[in-house]
Amino acid sequence: xxxxxxxxxxxxxxxxxxxxxxxxxxxxxxxxxxxxxxxxxxxxxxxxxxxxxxxxxxxxxxxxxxxxxxxxxxxxxxxxxxxxxxxxxxxxxxxxxxxxxxxxxxxxxxxxxxxxxxxxxxxxxxxxxxxxxxxxxxxxxxxxxxxxxxxxxxxxxxxxxxxxxxxxxxxxxxxxxxxxxxxxxxxxxxxxxxxxxxxxxxxxxxxxxxxxxxxxxxxxxxxxxxxxxxxxxxxxxxxxxxxxxxxxxxxxxxxxxxxxxxxxxxxxxxxxxxxxxxxxxxxxxxxxxxxxxxxxxxxxxxxxxxxxxxxxxxxxxxxxxxxxxxxxxxxxxxxxxxxxxxxxxxxxxxxxxxxxxxxxxxxxxxxxxxxxxxxxxxxxxxxxxxxxxxxxxxxxxxxxxxxxxxxxxxxxxxxxxxxxxxxxxxxxxxxxxxxxxxxxxxxxxxxxxxxxxxxxxxxxxxxxxxxxxxxxxxxxxxxxxxxxxxxxxxxx
Amino acid sequence: xxxxxxxxxxxxxxxxxxxxxxxxxxxxxxxxxxxxxxxxxxxxxxxxxxxxxxxxxxxxxxxxxxxxxxxxxxxxxxxxxxxxxxxxxxxxxxxxxxxxxxxxxxxxxxxxxxxxxxxxxxxxxxxxxxxxxxxxxxxxxxxxxxxxxxxxxxxxxxxxxxxxxxxxxxxxxxxxxxxxxxxxxxxxxxxxxxxxxxxxxxxxxxxxxxxxxxxxxxxxxxxxxxxxxxxxxxxxxxxxxxxxxxxxxxxxxxxxxxxxxxxxxxxxxxxxxxxxxxxxxxxxxxxxxxxxxxxxxxxxxxxxxxxxxxxxxxxxxxxxxxxxxxxxxxxxxxxxxxxxxxxxxxxxxxxxxxxxxxxxxxxxxxxxxxxxxxxxxxxxxxxxxxxxxxxxxxxxxxxxxxxxxxxxxxxxxxxxxxxxxxxxxxxxxxxxxxxxxxxxxxxxxxxxxxxxxxxxxxxxxxxxxxxxxxxxxxxxxxxxxxxxxxxxxxxx
Numbered sequence: 001x002x003x004x005x006x007x008x009x010x011x012x013x014x015x016x017x018x019x020x021x022x023x024x025x026x027x028x029x030x031x032x033x034x035x036x037x038x039x040x041x042x043x044x045x046x047x048x049x050x051x052x053x054x055x056x057x058x059x060x061x062x063x064x065x066x067x068x069x070x071x072x073x074x075x076x077x078x079x080x081x082x083x084x085x086x087x088x089x090x091x092x093x094x095x096x097x098x099x100x101x102x103x104x105x106x107x108x109x110x111x112x113x114x115x116x117x118x119x120x121x122x123x124x125x126x127x128x129x130x131x132x133x134x135x136x137x138x139x140x141x142x143x144x145x146x147x148x149x150x151x152x153x154x155x156x157x158x159x160x161x162x163x164x165x166x167x168x169x170x171x172x173x174x175x176x177x178x179x180x181x182x183x184x185x186x187x188x189x190x191x192x193x194x195x196x197x198x199x200x201x202x203x204x205x206x207x208x209x210x211x212x213x214x215x216x217x218x219x220x221x222x223x224x225x226x227x228x229x230x231x232x233x234x235x236x237x238x239x240x241x242x243x244x245x246x247x248x249x250x251x252x253x254x255x256x257x258x259x260x261x262x263x264x265x266x267x268x269x270x271x272x273x274x275x276x277x278x279x280x281x282x283x284x285x286x287x288x289x290x291x292x293x294x295x296x297x298x299x300x301x302x303x304x305x306x307x308x309x310x311x312x313x314x315x316x317x318x319x320x321x322x323x324x325x326x327x328x329x330x331x332x333x334x335x336x337x338x339x340x341x342x343x344x345x346x347x348x349x350x351x352x353x354x355x356x357x358x359x360x361x362x363x364x365x366x367x368x369x370x371x372x373x374x375x376x377x378x379x380x381x382x383x384x385x386x387x388x389x390x391x392x393x394x395x396x397x398x399x400x401x402x403x404x405x406x407x408x409x410x411x412x413x414x415x416x417x418x419x420x421x422x423x424x425x426x427x428x429x430x431x432x433x434x435x436x437x438x439x440x441x442x443x444x445x446x447x448x449x450x451x452x453x454x455x456x457x458x459x460x461x462x463x464x465x466x467x468x469x470x471x472x473x474x475x476x477x478x479x480x481x482x483x484x485x486x487x488x489x490x491x492x
Numbered sequence: 493x494x495x496x497x498x499x500x501x502x503x504x505x506x507x508x509x510x511x512x513x514x515x516x517x518x519x520x521x522x523x524x525x526x527x528x529x530x531x532x533x534x535x536x537x538x539x540x541x542x543x544x545x546x547x548x549x550x551x552x553x554x555x556x557x558x559x560x561x562x563x564x565x566x567x568x569x570x571x572x573x574x575x576x577x578x579x580x581x582x583x584x585x586x587x588x589x590x591x592x593x594x595x596x597x598x599x600x601x602x603x604x605x606x607x608x609x610x611x612x613x614x615x616x617x618x619x620x621x622x623x624x625x626x627x628x629x630x631x632x633x634x635x636x637x638x639x640x641x642x643x644x645x646x647x648x649x650x651x652x653x654x655x656x657x658x659x660x661x662x663x664x665x666x667x668x669x670x671x672x673x674x675x676x677x678x679x680x681x682x683x684x685x686x687x688x689x690x691x692x693x694x695x696x697x698x699x700x701x702x703x704x705x706x707x708x709x710x711x712x713x714x715x716x717x718x719x720x721x722x723x724x725x726x727x728x729x730x731x732x733x734x735x736x737x738x739x740x741x742x743x744x745x746x747x748x749x750x751x752x753x754x755x756x757x758x759x760x761x762x763x764x765x766x767x768x769x770x771x772x773x774x775x776x777x778x779x780x781x782x783x784x785x786x787x788x789x790x791x792x793x794x795x796x797x798x799x800x801x802x803x804x805x806x807x808x809x810x811x812x813x814x815x816x817x818x819x820x821x822x823x824x825x826x827x828x829x830x831x832x833x834x835x836x837x838x839x840x841x842x843x844x845x846x847x848x849x850x851x852x853x854x855x856x857x858x859x860x861x862x863x864x865x866x867x868x869x870x871x872x873x874x875x876x877x878x879x880x881x882x883x884x885x886x887x888x889x890x891x892x893x894x895x896x897x898x899x900x901x902x903x904x905x906x907x908x909x910x911x912x913x914x915x916x917x918x919x920x921x922x923x924x925x926x927x928x929x930x931x932x933x934x935x936x937x938x939x940x941x942x943x944x945x946x947x948x949x950x951x952x953x954x955x956x957x958x959x960x961x962x963x964x965x966x967x968x969x970x971x972x973x974x975x976x977x978x979x980x981x982x983x984x
Contacts, residue, residue, distance in 0.1 A: 094813045210701065361690075362830065
């Protein structure tokens with residue numbers, strides 16, 4: 001085993017060894033049950049004292065990452081799925097029903113990359129792993145004034161339950177915005193939710209029961225897939241290419257799996273950044289109609305277009321009640337605002353409204369009222385225009401940095417909008433294995449494998465968020481990434 | 493009677509039965525005065541549990557499609573016109589998957605009484621039907637200033653996702669409040685939710701799957717039961733008396749039904765206003781522990797006590813991880829604030845946190861920060877003390893008005909706290925039948941039948957909210973109620 005050691009580094013050698021192995025274990029590149037080299041052997045390989053290696057191993061063992069069998073060696077344990085459990089008594093004391101829960105608590109993959117970056121301890125870390133836009137751009141002071149004005153204007157009403165479907169003037173404002181994007185939906189068909197995740201959850205729960213099949217693009221938004229899995233659905237992937245979902249492969253999947261829902265992100269797809277072509281959109285609608293399958297259209301950043309022509313929303317091509325459209329102000333504006341919405345026609349609207357009420361009774365009206373005021377006076381639109389100019393520059397900065405700093409063999413399609421650039425590493429290189437090295441260099445990304453519903457696909461891909469950092473940081477971050485890739489190439 | 497049942501369908505069996513009968517009644521194929529088969533008989537014919545049939549019948553009864561005569565059976569009523577469905581095109585045009593949804597959209601019972609009151613067109617209507625406290629008391633201006641100060645202080649951070657479990661200082665504030673009520677829970681075991689309904693929904697979804705049995709007090713909070721039904725659980729009632737749940741009847745139910753959860757409201761129960769005695773609390777904990785069943789303790793207004801001594805929370809008697817405690821600021825403070833919380837120990841805490849994140853990603857931090865500031869400066873406590881003084885006067889006003897204006901034969905136990913007074917009408921009088929007369933007189937209430945999970949119990953009961961109106965209005969409202977009762981007596 002080759003571990004890069006830096007004898008000029010202030011970090012003691014045993015800690016360098018320990019950190020390297022820890023990252024390997026946490027990223028999965030050192031698989032569970034892997035036998036680590038014997039201390040004596042590794043010490044010889046690295047030219048260090050045997051005690052140095054023993055210290056490194058015992059640090060890992062203390063944290064439950066490896067275990068040693070006397071006379072047999074040291075083995076990697078499965079990464080601990082749980083954050084340290086806060087409890088006052090040992091595990092065996094929990095009631096039986098609790099012990100059975102413990103077994104299937106899911107490990108969330110999102111956030112892992114940034115935890116690893118933080119753990120690597122770089123003085124000035126740069127993350128491209130985020131799933132949201134740059135919240136530091138948001139004019140919080142403007143919003144504070146709007147909020148203040150709304151509370152003065154509405155008094156106690158601003159803090160009441162309000163209408164079940166959401167604050168009506170905001171629904172009208174949303175209808176207006178959608179109409180300006182070519183999607184005609186009356187305010188009565190809009191339902192406000194606390195972000196787009198609750199909207200996706202609502203639709204999934206109204207339309208599917210455990211063991212039902214849901215079709216999703218492969219790759220796709222990982223937290224949606226985690227949710228579908230947790231709800232007990234069978235998630236089946238539809239292959240993608242540079243033009244989005246490969247709709248020509250859909251019919252066979254529809255015949256084979258009888259899915260209850262197709263979940264799709266047609267604009268600036270997460271994680272690939274692609275847009276579904278117009279012809280494929282029409283074909284998708286026809287197939288959904290023919291096979292009687294509803295479509296959940298997740299348009300989370302459709303309005304963040306930097307160039308090129310927008311394709312019509314699937315919902316606008318909908319012959320009648322086939323498509324449920326979901327979008328959000330959270331990704332674009334401020335995550336903490338927690339306002340999303342869906343648009344649906346027909347009986348399903350009442351089902352969604354009824355289920356939402358049972359799930360959460362109501363969504364806070366105060367923020368809805370403030371958002372409505374913010375949208376109505378045109379500040380949202382101005383903020384959107386400003387964001388588009390800024391994010392386009394950042395995308396250009398990333399594209400230019402990639403061309404300058406990443407080695408030949410990396411590949412990507414420059415995205416025309418949205419938040420993400422989907423990058424392929426040179427042949428046979430694994431993003432999961434690269435991540436610990438990148439974190440050491442002070443940069444993180446979201447490994448592609450996180451976004452594939454099943455199997456071990458996507459290992460050579462990574463998702464880079466190009467809007468969450470200023471252009472100068474992007475340049476530095478991509479340069480570091482290039483260094484990590486070259487270090488890895490040398491090792492291979 | 494043959495009813496086609498599809499056990500692969502996402503629709504629970506009781507809803508399939510209910511839908512089939514509903515369509516028969518609405519289409520006229522089941523004529524008025526038709527006697528439906530006895531529950532036991534139909535259950536045997538269809539090979540389902542008797543409770544399944546009872547749930548189906550009670551759904552029909554709640555919607556006024558059938559009525560049951562004790563000892564005689566269940567009969568079809570003449571069909572009632574349904575509320576107009578919003579849609580732009582005739583039913584047959586919706587996709588097939590939508591048409592199947594249409595059949596089982598549940599009609600929410602809560603709110604019906606006030607709709608009826610509004611429809612009756614009285615010049616000055618008075619409602620005792622509300623499920624929440626008097627939001628007009630809330631010092632919105634104070635809260636606006638706190639919110640303003642928090643946004644100035646925290647800037648952009650106030651609008652970010654924040655910690656997954658909720659804003660930490662607020663969790664610490666809640667831990668402090670709970671400790672002052674004798675419940676020791678560290679902030680790490682508290683999870684903030686958008687009100688108590690999402691907390692109940694979260695717990696139910698983490699612990700149960702469709703067809704699992706949940707035990708609830710009978711009667712109980714109707715929106716929780718609607719949720720449990722919608723999630724496909726089998727809801728079984730535990731009888732109550734003036735001291736709360738009849739715990740001595742619990743063991744048999746535990747043996748018979750193997751429930752996955754016991755849902756209880758031990759303090760100022762909704763709808764009955766009763767408090768569970770100390771001895772029964774201890775017995776309940778022992779049984780839950782012995783039968784390995786978790787308890788969901790809904791303490792929605794435990795701190796609104798006007799007199800008498802508080803019993804310890806079930807959670808404070810918990811030997812270790814058996815009880816999940818849920819409470820809220822929404823009922824007490826302001827519905828629109830949408831902040832509730834739960835407290836749980838052990839692996840279930842991580843399961844709840846994980847599922848919450850998948851369901852809604854995060855809860856708005858702005859309101860959490862404002863609430864934290866409001867609680868910390870002691871304003872919440874002052875508001876609580878003021879509310880207790882005011883609500884006690886209103887309770888006294890209602891008790892006194894009932895004694896003066898309602899005819900002999902009505903009965904109630906004066907509640908020591910909370911929001912509700914549970915009133916029994918004179919022998920054989922139905923609150924459901926009284927409601928239209930009461931609305932004509934300009935007063936509404938929540939009929940008792942809305943709160944019983946199955947069967948046709950509670951027809952002679954009603955729930956009166958005594959905190960939502962000033963004392964003078966209470967007097968007028970009860971006087972009108974007395975008039976309606978006398979009109980009904982004459983008719984019988």
